[in-house]
Amino acid sequence: MEIKSALVIFFSPTGATRKVVSSFVQGMNIDNIQIVNLNLSKERAKLKLTISSDILIIGLPVYGKRIPKFLYPFLTNIEGNNKPVVLITVYGNISPGWAMEELYVITRRRNLRAIALGKFIGEHSFSVSALPIAKGRPDQADLSEAKMFGKLTGEKLMAAQGIEDAELKLAKPLIVGNMITFLHAIFPQKSGNIFTKLPSINVNLCQMCGICVQSCPKQAIDRNDLSIRRDLCIRCFSCVKNCPSGAREIKFKKKIVVTWFLNKQGRFSKKPEYIL
The missing domain is CATH 3.40.50.360 (Flavodoxin domain)
Structure with missing residues (x-):
C-alpha cells in the first residue's frame, strides 16, 4: 500500500x-x-x-x-x-x-x-x-x-x-x-473531580497574561476574573502546566489518601507498548 x-x-x-x-x-x-x-x-x-x-x-x-x-x-x-x-x-x-x-x-x-x-x-x-x-x-x-x-x-x-x-x-x-x-455504566464520568479541586490561583503571582484562558480546551476560564466554571472543567490542568508565573496550583481532596494511592500506583516507570 x-x-x-x-x-x-x-x-x-x-x-x-x-x-x-x-x-x-x-x-x-x-x-x-x-x-x-x-x-x-x-x-x-x-x-x-x-x-x-x-x-x-x-x-x-x-x-x-x-x-x-x-x-x-x-x-x-x-x-x-x-x-x-x-x-x-x-x-x-x-x-x-x-x-x-x-x-x-x-x-x-x-x-x-x-x-x-x-x-x-x-x-x-x-x-x-x-x-x-x-x-x-x-x-x-x-x-x-x-x-x-x-x-x-x-x-x-x-x-x-x-x-x-x-x-x-x-x-x-x-x-x-x-x-x-x-x-x-459503572465507572464515574469525571473521576478527576473525585481526587482534585478546581485549579486555584494565587493573585499575587498572576500576571494577567491570559495564557490559562487561551490554553483551556473547554473555555472554562473567565477572561475577566480568571474564575473557572466547575461544570466545564475537565481537570486536564493545562492552565497549571502552561502558566508562566506558577500562579495556578493543583490541590488534592483527601490529600493523604490520594498521595498514597498515586505513589503506590505510579512508582514503577512503565514503557510504551504497541501492536502492528
Missing part, C-alpha cells in the same frame, strides 16, 4: 500526546500532513469529517481510564471510508485503562480499519513538584520509541497488498464493544 497523505487528529492540552503523535508521524516519513487539533473548540464543532487522506492517525490522552467523553460527538461523526487508522493513547504511568479498546470500537463502527495500536506514557495531569508522576515524559526514549513505531508502521503498509492484508485481526470486537458499554 502506498501512503502519500495523512490526516492527524489529536487532543493534547498539556502537550504530551502531541509530542508522541509528532514523533510517530516523523517515523512514517509522510510529507502531506493535515492536522486537526481537538484542543480547539471550533475543530470539535465540525459536524462531520470525511476521511480522504490515505491514512488517519488519532492520538488521545487517557482520563480516568477512558478517552475524554466530550470528544465522542466528534469521533462518532467521522466517516472513515474504509481507510487505515493508527490509534495512539497516552496515559500518566498509572493505568492505560480501556481507552484503547474504547477508541478501537468507535473507529471500527465508523468504517475505519485499525492497522496499528500504541500505548505511550506522558506526565500525569496531577503531577506536581511534591508528587511527580512520570515527570518529563514523554522523554527522549519515549519519543524515539514513537518514531520507531511510525517507521515500522510505514514498512508494514508498504509490504501490504491491501487494507485486508494490513488490518489488525483482533479477536471478538463485538464482545469488546459490549464490555466498554458495561464499564461506562
Whole structure:
C-alpha cells in the first residue's frame, strides 16, 4: 500500500500526546500532513469529517481510564471510508485503562480499519513538584520509541497488498464493544473531580497574561476574573502546566489518601507498548 497523505487528529492540552503523535508521524516519513487539533473548540464543532487522506492517525490522552467523553460527538461523526487508522493513547504511568479498546470500537463502527495500536506514557495531569508522576515524559526514549513505531508502521503498509492484508485481526470486537458499554455504566464520568479541586490561583503571582484562558480546551476560564466554571472543567490542568508565573496550583481532596494511592500506583516507570 502506498501512503502519500495523512490526516492527524489529536487532543493534547498539556502537550504530551502531541509530542508522541509528532514523533510517530516523523517515523512514517509522510510529507502531506493535515492536522486537526481537538484542543480547539471550533475543530470539535465540525459536524462531520470525511476521511480522504490515505491514512488517519488519532492520538488521545487517557482520563480516568477512558478517552475524554466530550470528544465522542466528534469521533462518532467521522466517516472513515474504509481507510487505515493508527490509534495512539497516552496515559500518566498509572493505568492505560480501556481507552484503547474504547477508541478501537468507535473507529471500527465508523468504517475505519485499525492497522496499528500504541500505548505511550506522558506526565500525569496531577503531577506536581511534591508528587511527580512520570515527570518529563514523554522523554527522549519515549519519543524515539514513537518514531520507531511510525517507521515500522510505514514498512508494514508498504509490504501490504491491501487494507485486508494490513488490518489488525483482533479477536471478538463485538464482545469488546459490549464490555466498554458495561464499564461506562459503572465507572464515574469525571473521576478527576473525585481526587482534585478546581485549579486555584494565587493573585499575587498572576500576571494577567491570559495564557490559562487561551490554553483551556473547554473555555472554562473567565477572561475577566480568571474564575473557572466547575461544570466545564475537565481537570486536564493545562492552565497549571502552561502558566508562566506558577500562579495556578493543583490541590488534592483527601490529600493523604490520594498521595498514597498515586505513589503506590505510579512508582514503577512503565514503557510504551504497541501492536502492528
